[in-house]
Amino acid sequence: MKLTIHHVAVSVSSRQIVSNIDLAVQPGEIVGLVGPNGSGKSTILRTVYRMLRPSAGFVQLGDDDVWQMSPRTSARQTAAVVQESTHDVAFTVAKMVQMGRTPHKGFFAGDTDHDWQVTTTALARVQMLDCANRPFNTLSGGEKQRVLIARALAQEPQLLVLDEPTNHLDIHYQLDILELVRSLGITTLVTVHDLNLAAAYCDRLYVLSAGTIVAEGTPEQVLTPHWLRDIFLVNAVIQRHPVTNRIQLALFPLSHRHEGG
Numbered sequence: 003m004k005l006t007i008h009h010v011a012v013s014v015s016s017r018q019i020v021s022n023i024d025l026a027v028q029p030g031e032i033v034g035l036v037g038p039n040g041s042g043k044s045t046i047l048r049t050v051y052r053m054l055r056p057s058a059g060f061v062q063l064g065d066d067d068v069w070q071m072s073p074r075t076s077a078r079q080t081a082a083v084v085q086e087s088t089h090d091v092a093f094t095v096a097k098m099v100q101m102g103r104t105p106h107k108g109f110f111a112g113d114t115d116h117d118w119q120v121t122t123t124a125l126a127r128v129q130m131l132d133c134a135n136r137p138f139n140t141l142s143g144g145e146k147q148r149v150l151i152a153r154a155l156a157q158e159p160q161l162l163v164l165d166e167p168t169n170h171l172d173i174h175y176q177l178d179i180l181e182l183v184r185s186l187g188i189t190t191l192v193t194v195h196d197l198n199l200a201a202a203y204c205d206r207l208y209v210l211s212a213g214t215i216v217a218e219g220t221p222e223q224v225l226t227p228h229w230l231r232d233i234f235l236v237n238a239v240i241q242r243h244p245v246t247n248r249i250q251l252a253l254f255p256l257s258h259r260h261e262g263g
């Protein structure tokens with residue numbers, strides 16, 4: 003399902019945090035938001051998963067304005083894995099993931115065999131099935147993150163909104179989770195700090211700076227030495243990954259000299 007953000011602005015306590023945001027994610031596309039700390043990436047995501055109402059503009063999923071739909075309808079379509087909540091709850095891991103099924107169930111309906119099957123499959127996919135009966139709050143940071151991703155999968159969404167999904171994950175799971183996201187074919191809007199992961203897994207990127215979009219395009223088009231210097235304040239040598247053939251950045255501080263450029 004297509005996501006479109008039209009001329010969105012967000013103000014908090016009468017301060018404008020982001021403005022003039024125009025962004026589209028085509029069905030099945032993985033689009034990354036990249037930008038320095040505080041540039042507004044999470045704020046944009048919050049307008050999509052209905053945490054923060056835009057002060058101007060609108061957000062559309064397919065033909066529908068997400069802020070006009072009921073929270074339940076939105077939750078059936080959009081699953082978010084975000085940083086804001088520590089989720090330090092004593093529910094079991096299985097219960098946490100099963101909660102992803104809630105938007106699909108009647109108000110007093112119990113769990114069907116199908117709900118359990120979806121829950122089990124999601125837990126297996128992130129290799130957390132062995133921990134199904136553990137209290138969630140006893141897991142490590144990376145294990146928690148994988149369970150939250152399983153919960154999003156159990157929601158069977160049309161749109162995935164991921165705020166730093168590789169946070170806390172070791173390198174194996176960083177690649178595993180992003181490969182998983184890519185294999186799902188679900189429309190995905192994701193924030194990524196690691197620009198090499200963004201280059202490897204996103205179809206297109208939007209670069210944010212001080213609350214506005216300053217560049218948009220494929221990783222090759224936007225992760226250029228010019229933008230990396232101007233926006234991220236780092237030098238870069240751009241290479242090709244020998245195995246994936248995606249671009250790969252060798253980054254170094256502005257203060258270092260580089261003989262090739």
Ligand SMILES: Nc1ncnc2c1ncn2[C@@H]1O[C@H](COP(=O)(O)OP(=O)(O)OP(=O)(O)O)[C@@H](O)[C@H]1O
Pocket residue numbers: 014015019037038039040041042043044045046
């Ligand atoms: N509720 C709020 N009240 C005041 N300021 C806020 C609020 N939420 C966000 N901001 C400010 O808005 C700006 C953008 O924040 P946001 O979290 O969207 O940035 P980000 O690009 O996701 O940053 P990071 O890379 O550090 O996670 C920051 O300066 C932040 O301090």
